[in-house]
Amino acid sequence: MQGxxxxxxxxxxxxxxxxxxxxxxxxxxxxQIKKKAIEQLVKEKKAKRIGLHFSEHxxxxxxxxxxxxxxxxxxxxxxxxKKDFQExxxxxxxxxxxxxxxxxxxxxxxxxxxxRYIGWEQKKKNTTxxxxxxxxxxxxxxxxxxxxxxxxxxxxGNRKRTTHNKQPNK
Numbered sequence: 001m002q003g004x005x006x007x008x009x010x011x012x013x014x015x016x017x018x019x020x021x022x023x024x025x026x027x028x029x030x031x032q033i034k035k036k037a038i039e040q041l042v043k044e045k046k047a048k049r050i051g052l053h054f055s056e057h058x059x060x061x062x063x064x065x066x067x068x069x070x071x072x073x074x075x076x077x078x079x080x081x082k083k084d085f086q087e088x089x090x091x092x093x094x095x096x097x098x099x100x101x102x103x104x105x106x107x108x109x110x111x112x113x114x115x116r117y118i119g120w121e122q123k124k125k126n127t128t129x130x131x132x133x134x135x136x137x138x139x140x141x142x143x144x145x146x147x148x149x150x151x152x153x154x155x156x157g158n159r160k161r162t163t164h165n166k167q168p169n170k
Contacts, residue, residue, distance in 0.1 A: 007046055010037065010117055011072035012103045016110035018076060033111070036118045038069055038078055047071040051091040052080055065090065074100045 014034055021030035041047035050068040055077075067080035068091065080088075114120070 005113055005117060007072050009113055010041070011074040012105055013110035013113035013117075014038070014071060014076060015074050015100055015103050016105045016107060017114060020107045020110075033114050033118065033120060034076070035078060036120070037114050038071070038076060040118055041071055042069065049084065049088060050075070051089045052084065053077065053091050053094045056094055 014037060017030050017034050021027040021034065024030060038047060042049060048070045050070050052065040053068055055064050055066050065080055065085075066077040067084050067088070069076045069078060077094075
């Protein structure tokens with residue numbers, strides 16, 4: 001482990017990240033760092049591949065399986081490989097009675113633990129605040145402002161009015 005991080009802390013951080021990912025509007029990053037950390041733990045033989053489960057949420061009504069991984073006292077599901085199907089036993093449906101131990105850890109702290117463990121380099125964001133700048137629309141809006149002459153140089157009121165179909169005076 002990098003630094004003084006224990007396997008239990010990494011497992012708790014993974015649990016926190018996984019719990020937040022399930023309700024996040026854009027969970028891709030959380031699932032990505034969870035996957036990287038679990039792959040690294042399995043490679044270092046600090047996590048164990050247990051078996052395959054049927055997914056609770058079939059994709060497009062097609063049943064598929066997930067890989068059950070044990071990290072310390074916590075269990076996680078990830079996508080299986082072809083090798084997993086060849087080597088591991090299928091355990092059937094997920095046991096709904098089993099729950100991971102409850103953990104109180106903030107998402108930001110959990111991410112720091114996992115980032116440190118997997119050596120994640122977060123991309124630098126632009127330091128200027130885009131929200132403070134007013135964005136120009138990506139279409140042109142013509143304006144008539146500033147096109148009128150003031151005061152008017154042409155005298156529209158001094159023209160002789162001509163009326164057509166005027167009856168002669170009798």
